Amino acid sequence: MKTHMPNTISGFSKLSKSEKIEWLLDTYFSDKASARTLVQRYWNSDEKLQKLHDEFIENTITNYYLPLGVAPNFKINETFYAVPMAIEESSVVAAASKAAKFWLERGGFKAEVLSTEKIGQVHFIYKGDFTKLETFFKNIKSKLISDTAALTKNMERRGGGILNIELRNKSEQLPNYYQLHATFETLDAMGANFINSCLEQFATTFKNEALQFEGFNVEEKAITIVMSILSNYVPQCLVRAEVSCKIEALKSKDIPNPEEFAEKFKQAVSIAEIEPYRAVTHNKGIMNGIDAVVLATGNDFRAVEAGVHAYASRNGSYSSLTHCTIDNGMFKFWIEIPLALGTVGGLTSLHPLVKFSMELLQKPTAKDLMQVVAVAGLAQNFGALKSLTTTGIQEGHMKMHLMNILNQFEATDDEKKQLVAHFKTNVVTHSAVVDAISALRG
Structure with missing residues (x-):
């Protein structure tokens, strides 16, 4: 093991790709020839396609591949899907496929988008009388919106745009801290750039207008904008997916006693609802399905993960994202999660395999994709719990x-x-x- 600090470098980003690789090989690798061969082996032979990949991020040296699998036989709201899944973990695609086939024979999945509201915030410091700040905000709220007209006109033409802006007082949690809390409808776009551009304009207008507001004293005019940024926590951008059937209809080759299975399955979900140690692993299995489809369709799985796990903690304790009931002989299993997804812009229009995945999903709208992703998470969880409560997870x-x-x-x-x-x-x-x-x- 090396004990000395590795060499540092200035201007690495300005080097060509081959120069970057050679510096890395000289600095960190003992078998430079093998390392160089490996890096080059994963280059795409199509130079145009490789250049496209190189320009997705910074300091690229090669491509890192994940398998793209397909889980067929998903019936969602009476439409059939073959669902693309990009993931490296074995058994995930198989479990999703098996769950899809199981529920295909029992009516399929039902899914519904409950709301599509997205959120952004301008965080600022104000040292003064809150009632004055409230008056100021009421006076300029319409100008905050009108000053973004150049940014919002195209989104508004399609039916989206800014929904509302609120002033929020957070000074009890952090002295002198306040927010402009804005909500947006971005339709088929994930909308990060749109939201952030609007927020930065809000901040500029807010700060400039404060300097002119006669109701403020000198100190109150000096509002400090800390930052303007969208939130990946979107509790009002919700989708619900569910499956249900009569308990006796659960009977199958590996479920010989459906009544016993249903009760044990429900108990497994109930444990995840009240026990965080179990809930984390339970929800990780759900995210196996969700992340795989989110990644295959060029969306941001890190944003989805952060928002979903915050939602799982919204009641003060980390809990299951899925729920189960047995009522009057009916078994029902469902999930309700926040998903901010897009089907236009970003990688969805650039990455060839993302385009392939979108066509495989019959060119979905953002709402369609929300439903498919939620169903993938529910199917994954059903498959995992079915194994856990019958044969055990390790056999399969x-x-x-x-x-x-x-x-x-x-x-x-x-x-x-x-x-x-x-x-x-x-x-x-x-x-x-x-x-x-x-x-x-x-």
Whole structure:
């Protein structure tokens, strides 16, 4: 292990891609030839396409690939979908596909967008009388909106725009801290750039008008704008997805006793509703499905993750995103989550595989995509809980993970064929696979 500090560099961003790579190889790698070969192996042979990828972010040296899988047989509001999923974790796509097929035979999924309101805030410091600030805000609220006319005209033409602006007093939590809390409708765009541009104009108008307001003294005129930025917490941009059927209809090959299964399944959800240690893992499984579709469609899965987990904590304790009831012989399982997604702009119009995924989903609107993503999360959670409350999670997961283990040991195609056949009737564990490979190789 190196104990000295690695070399630093000035002007790295100004180097060409090949110069960046050579500096990295010289500084950090002992086998430079192998590292160079690896980096170059993942370049796209289509130079135009590679240039497009290079320009997505800064300081690019190569491409980092994730598998793009498909989960077919999703029936959502009577429409059939094959759902694209970009993810590296084994068993996720399989579980989603299995859940989709299970519910296909029981009426499919129902989904509904409840609201599409997005949020942005101007955070500022004001040292003065709050009643004066309220009066000032009421006087200039219409100007805050009118000064953004150049920014909002195209969005308004499509039916979106600024919904409202509120003044919020946060000075009890942080001295002299206040907000302009704005809500927006951005239609099929995720809308981050639109919202942030509007917020920055609000801030400029707000600060300039304060200097002219006769009701303020000198100190009160000196409003300090701290920052203007959208929020990824969108509790009023909500979608609901659900499945339901009579309890006896749950009966299948691996659910011989549907009444027992339904009760145990409901208990598993109830545990996640009240136990944060379980809820985190429970919701992580939901996000396996959600993130995979969000990533495949060129949306921001980090923003979705942050907003969803904040929503899971909205009542003061981290809790399950899904819920289950058994009532009058009916089993119902549903999810309600905030999702700010877009189907136009950003990577949706640039990345070739995002375009492919959008066409695969029949060119959805933002509302359509919200429904598909919510259903993917619900399906993933159903699959996980079904396994947990019946066979256990490892049986199915390890069988799907088998190929990863075989690839770690560089198994040949013939060895893979023999070992896959062997583990059809044997329990898959890492040590069992190692033993089987050793025995096969003598």
